Amino acid sequence: xxxxxxxxxxxxxxxxxxxxxxxxxxxxxxxxxxxxxxxxxxxxxxxxxxxxxxxxxxxxxxxxxxxxxxxxxxxxxxxxxxxxxxxxxxxxxxxxxxxxxxxxxxxxxxxxxxxxxxxxxxxxxxxxxxxxxxxxxxxxxxxxxxxxxxxxxxxxxxxxxxxxxxxxxxxxxxxxxxxxxxxxxxxxxxxxxxxxxxxxxxxxxxxxxxxxxxxxxxxxxxxxxxxxxxxxxxxxxxxxxxxxxxxxxxxxxxxxxxxxxxxxxxxxxxxxxxxxxxxxxxxxxxxxxxxxxxxxxxxxxxxxxxxxxxxxxxxxxxxxxxxxxxxxxxxxxxxxxxxxxxxxxxxxxxxxxxxxxxxxxxxxxxxxxxxxxxxxxxxxxxxxxxxxxxxxxxxxxxxxxxxxxxxxxxxxxxxxxxxxxxxxxxxxxxxxxxxxxxxxxxxxxxxxxxxxxxxxxxxxxxxxx
Ligand code: MV4
Numbered sequence: 088x089x090x091x092x093x094x095x096x097x098x099x100x101x102x103x104x105x106x107x108x109x110x111x112x113x114x115x116x117x118x119x120x121x122x123x124x125x126x127x128x129x130x131x132x133x134x135x136x137x138x139x140x141x142x143x144x145x146x147x148x149x150x151x152x153x154x155x156x157x158x159x160x161x162x163x164x165x166x167x168x169x170x171x172x173x174x175x176x177x178x179x180x181x182x183x184x185x186x187x188x189x190x191x192x193x194x195x196x197x198x199x200x201x202x203x204x205x206x207x208x209x210x211x212x213x214x215x216x217x218x219x220x221x222x223x224x225x226x227x228x229x230x231x232x233x234x235x236x237x238x239x240x241x242x243x244x245x246x247x248x249x250x251x252x253x254x255x256x257x258x259x260x261x262x263x264x265x266x267x268x269x270x271x272x273x274x275x276x277x278x279x280x281x282x283x284x285x286x287x288x289x290x291x292x293x294x295x296x297x298x299x300x301x302x303x304x305x306x307x308x309x310x311x312x313x314x315x316x317x318x319x320x321x322x323x324x325x326x327x328x329x330x331x332x333x334x335x336x337x338x339x340x341x342x343x344x345x346x347x348x349x350x351x352x353x354x355x356x357x358x359x360x361x362x363x364x365x366x367x368x369x370x371x372x373x374x375x376x377x378x379x380x381x382x383x384x385x386x387x388x389x390x391x392x393x394x395x396x397x398x399x400x401x402x403x404x405x406x407x408x409x410x411x412x413x414x415x416x417x418x419x420x421x422x423x424x425x426x427x428x429x430x431x432x433x434x435x436x437x438x439x440x441x442x443x444x445x446x447x448x449x450x451x452x453x454x455x456x457x458x459x460x461x462x463x464x465x466x467x468x469x470x471x472x473x474x475x476x477x478x479x480x481x482x483x484x485x486x487x488x489x490x491x492x493x494x495x496x497x498x499x500x501x502x503x504x505x506x507x508x509x510x511x512x513x514x515x516x517x518x519x520x521x522x523x524x525x526x527x528x529x530x531x532x533x534x535x536x537x538x539x540x541x542x543x544x545x546x547x548x549x550x551x552x
Pocket of ligand 1: 338
């Protein structure tokens with residue numbers, strides 16, 4: 088008599104979707120589409136009226152216009168995106184970065200519509216979106232944080248003054264609902280505390296609809312170092328090394344690199360392990376980034392980004408992993424195929440953000456790209472959606488391409504970047520390429536001796552005769 092053979096447990100490997108709607112535009116829409124294709128997933132691209140001619144639309148399985156050029160009416164229009172998914176039969180939505188990528192209400196609406204949100208669940212997004220609850224979650228996992236209470240500032244002025252005294256001046260006031268440099272103010276001495284709080288509170292109320300604030304010790308000359316994590320929905324998590332993103336102007340990153348130079352494995356490994364523990368404790372799924380300030384040999388957590396980041400390629404180069412494919416696999420419910428022991432960091436990688444902007448004013452520069460030469464060769468990668476004849480639209484951020492290099496050493500990677508930038512020619516619009524070339528000639532940068540204020544100071548010095 089035939090014996091019933093038990094069917095293997097299917098739930099862990101059963102895929103949750105076979106097509107993905109990409110709720111974004113530009114280089115990241117093209118990047119996500121490539122990852123979907125590699126995973127044999129059908130792609131649905133959406134666009135605003137300004138992006139109708141996008142090349143990635145032509146290679147998608149479906150391509151629809153979801154609204155006018157203004158992002159509010161297209162890429163930020165939740166109902167239009169959900170309708171587009173329903174019309175095309177998409178099983179999942181990838182939000183990319185920016186737009187709705189860290190919007191807990193959207194993540195929830197996507198799941199309520201019976202679709203998969205390619206990212207963490209709404210609860211994880213909400214915990215990290217509230218900077219006080221994020222800090223609490225980090226403390227619970229043993230992640231080092233900036234000195235200061237994990238509670239909102241009270242209304243009583245003398246109680247607030249007491250907190251500042253305990254922390255020690257200078258302090259920084261931040262909006263609980265802020266992040267990415269919005270809604271914060273440095274206070275140098277007690278006399279300025281009261282007014283600073285009133286101003287920041289009002290700004291926070293206006294910008295975020297929440298007047299809640301918290302206070303931290305202000306670190307004067309830190310570096311911005313971040314840790315990339317990857318988690319599945321089965322409780323497995325790994326950290327994929329670190330990046331230095333100190334080269335910023337007005338909270339916009341300009342150059343990123345992996346690994347962060349001069350950081351000993353022995354001092355960062357416990358921090359990476361604590362990040363992994365934090366992910367497991369909150370039930371985090373997908374990719375994420377823990378942002379730290381690093382000063383005088385110590386790490387201080389500031390924020391977690393619950394999305395795929397612009398600078399993910401430098402970690403792809405050093406880890407050898409396709410972070411976007413891993414993120415999609417995690418959303419499918421597939422268990423991580425690697426453990427921490429499989430993660431390594433090979434060589435060094437830089438990314439330059441090529442922006443369509445005026446080199447003097449930094450104002451974005453729209454227009455038609457009349458001629459284009461992109462760099463190529465061993466150790467050079469370009470993530471972009473542009474081509475000759477492409478019209479750079481004034482409606483969106485000015486990022487038009489990312490030049491990414493990879494070489495055995497940091498010095499060699501810098502040399503490869505100099506060559507790659509020298510081979511890049513974009514005609515018809517203004518770009519920041521000459522500025523990036525000058526930066527890759529800078530001695531302090533070459534030595535890895537920079538902090539978060541370096542680039543703005545460098546620009547000030549350069550603008551003087
Ligand atoms: C800080 C800080 C100094 N001390 N927090 C800016 C963006 C947001 N993610 C947090 N930011 C900062 N928080 C304390 N306690 C300095 C900054 C900061 C900064 C951080 C990272 C990269 C560039 C920056 C530029 C100015 C200020």
